[in-house]
Amino acid sequence: MYWDREHETMSREQLRALQLERLQLTIERVYRNVPFYRQRFTEMGIKPSSVRSLEDLRRLPFTTKQDLRDNYPFGLFAVPMSDVVRVHASSGTTGKPTVVGYTRNDIYTWAELIARSLVCAGATKFDVVQNAYGYGLFTGGLGLHFGAERLGATVVPVSGGNTQRQLMLMQDFGTTILTCTPSYALYMAEEGQKMGLDFKKLPLKAGIFGAEPWSERMRRQLEEKLDLMALDIYGLSEIMGPGVAMECAEKQGMHIWEDHFIPEIIDPATGEVLPPGEEGELVITTITKEAFPLIRYRTRDITRLDPEPCACGRTHMRIKRITGRSDDMLIxxxxxxxxxxxxxxxxxxxxxxxxxxxxxxxxxxxxxxxxxxxxxxxxxxxxxxxxxxxxxxxxxxxxxxxxxxxxxxxxxxxxxxxxxxxxxxxxxxxxx
Amino acid sequence: MKVKQISIFLENKSGRLAQVTRVLGDNGINIRALAIADTTDFGILRLIVNDPDRAYRVLKEAGFTVSATDVIAVEVVDEPGGLAGVLAVLQEASLNIEYLYAFLQKASRAALVVFRVEQLDEAIAALQAKGIRILSGEEVYAL
Missing domain, CATH: 3.30.300.30 (ANL, C-terminal domain)
Incomplete structure (x- = not known):
């Protein structure tokens, strides 16, 4: 079951052709509209026309969180503010947050990718999605929300916290899909058990857990205690928010939606691109974002890319669980x-x-x-x-x-x- | 009329008080009075010693967070109502007491109480006006 069969299962050749076309458009756009990128490219002797293949990507400069900070709050936006319909923010390295912006199309794309991700977990419009990610500046709440609506499911925008109410709504509304951090899901499971709640009698079928690192051990606990399928979702606000990558029912890593993002794995010390399958820092280039495109953004997340075909039929590469950070950020x-x-x-x-x-x-x-x-x-x-x-x-x-x-x-x-x-x-x- | 008190920040963990007293003992400093104010996490040890300047220095060198604060040492008649009389004077003068503690003293007819108030000079004047004896620093250090 797919949300967007055409894009999710397109051949690697088609996907690469689409990526190149979109990459070239993005480079053209940031060169024209973002002074920061025009200056960087000029310093390095790069013109938009120099990007002729996907391999040329590795010649482009990285973008770091420090660059975002230096251009706080809106300096890296590629569209006038009149086209920005929403901003979100996440932690910066000091007192100031990292700010990201979205056009109407960006919000639409994000909802599409979340809808894809929900369908990876088997969701349909008949599902009741209890969204216990925080709403607000954090991308988790609103990101999942719009995607679940796009899918046509019934969203319960309960946001984080207030566990007693979460458990009451879960029973009364017949929640089938739970979205929150994995540690909070485990906490809910244990609070429910204390109240004598039997999760096996609830219609819960899947949990979409992200925003923090977790493990196979936690997956087993979550699946056993909540009696659902527990899947990992990946994202970061700088790139979009949740839904950059999503695990399918095969549970062998998260498909990164390559028609919108180009992933690379680099050696965090040297910046060299590593061969497929090697562990290193994930670097992402956005190729469809309008308001806040990022070229080779250093996520600081340590993982591997798995280029092997997946049994689910989706052709997009998978990233493995995040095993650490190349900086001192904590979640x-x-x-x-x-x-x-x-x-x-x-x-x-x-x-x-x-x-x-x-x-x-x-x-x-x-x-x-x-x-x-x-x-x-x-x-x-x-x-x-x-x-x-x-x-x-x-x-x-x-x-x-x-x-x-x-x-x-x-x-x-x-x-x-x-x-x-x-x-x-x-x-x-x-x-x- | 002011007495220099040494205050030391202590985490609530075993052995810290012993460490302070060892440092003072090793340096030949004698403790005249002490009090501890504590919360669940930390405590403040307040000391009156025979040589406050040296105590401050050796404790600082031993890695403690130390401060010196001026307090007053008041002689209180050792009989029922003795302290109440002193407190009444301060209350009349609207002087708030931040803390107080009693002195370790050899047999004597008077008790000594250490007061910390925000307005030290006003307190000294108010007490002296009522004929209450306040000890000088030298008298206290030499006790």
Whole structure:
């Protein structure tokens, strides 16, 4: 069962021809409309006409998150703001978020790709999709929402949190497809069990779980506890949001929708393109996006590309589960967190050389973030009230910058391990 | 009339207090009074010692977060209502007490109480006006 049989199953030759045509149009467009790209290309002696084959892609410069930051908020948009119908944002490396924009066509394409992804999980217009991804600046909620509507399914836009209500709606509305982070799905499963809920008696058939890394071990747990088929979905706001790649029922990796995105795997240290099948950093070029096209965007996600044909009949290559990052980004409760964001807050508080540590743990399937901050002399006050007030203000500011709650713990100097003079910034104790 | 108090930030974990007292002992510094204010995560150890400047230095060198704060040491008559009389004076003058603690003292007829208030000079004036004795730093360090 496919949503868009023509595109999902087109031959590799046709797909490559389509990719080249769309790539050339994209290069032409960014050269014309985005000063950043025109300048980069000019510096490297590249003209749109120099891209004659897909192999020429590797001669183009990379785009990084830093480039997005340098052009905050709308500097990389390739259309006038009058054509931008929506923006989303995700975590930047410091206080400012990474902003992305969509034209009406971009929203349509996104909905199409989500519809494809839902159909990968066996969804039809008869399904009830309980969408427990967060709605708002985060792409998860609205992304899934529009795609499920496009498919014609019944969407329950419940957003994240409020587990009791989630479980009530799941029973009362007869949810058949659940979309959320895998850790939250496990949390719901366990809360449901505590309430005596028998998931085998519910009509749940599939779960589309993403926005954070997970494992085959979690898949087994999810499938057993919730009595559904658990599938992985991949995306990042910079490229579009969820639905860049989606697992099919074969569960052998996520088909990356190659008629819209060109994936490459590079060695993160050298930037060299690696042969198919080798593990490295995923780099994506968007070839249909209008508002916010990106050339060779470094996702920092570590994975492999599997070019082997899939039993499902889809011809698009698959990316394997994300095994790590080539930077220090953490994903906590589905939210991207950079240690440098915490550092920027501490600098605001007058710390000249902040010593801090992010300690992440998963208890009862919920991620907990604790931030240890060494108390320097100038922060130290003789009264408990003032120190507690400092803790409180730090917590509020960090929460507002990170977008998730965190516990701030003041610790003594030299508590945080330093290796070769460079402090360790993260302790991740989660078992996924 | 002010006494220098040394405050040390301590995490709530075993051995930290022992470490502070060891550093002071090794440097021949004698503790005259101490108090701990604590929360679930951390504590503030407040000390009156015989040589506050050196205590500050050696603790800082040992890697502790240390600060020096001015407090006042008040002699309180060692009988029922003694402390109440002192507190009434401060209350009348609308002076808020941030914290107070009692002194470790050898047998004597008077008790000593350490006060930390925001407006130290006003507190000293108000207490002295009522004839309450306030000890000088030198007197306290030499106790």
């Amino acid at each position: 906590i409760r589905g939210v991207n967190v950079f240690p440098s964001q915490v550092e920027s807050v501490l600098l605001e508080f007058g710390e000249t050389e902040p010593h801090y540590l992010l300690v992440v743990d998963r208890k009862a399937n919920l991620d907990n973030l604790e931030i240890w901050v060494e108390v320097a002399e100038h922060m130290f006050s003789d009264t408990v009230r003032k120190l507690e007030d400092l803790e409180h203000r730090l917590r509020e500011r960090i929460e507002s910058v990170l977008g998730i709650s965190a516990r701030v713990k003041l610790v003594e100097p030299n508590t945080i391990p330093r290796s070769e003079g460079k402090a360790k910034r993260v302790v991740d104790r989660r078992q996924i």
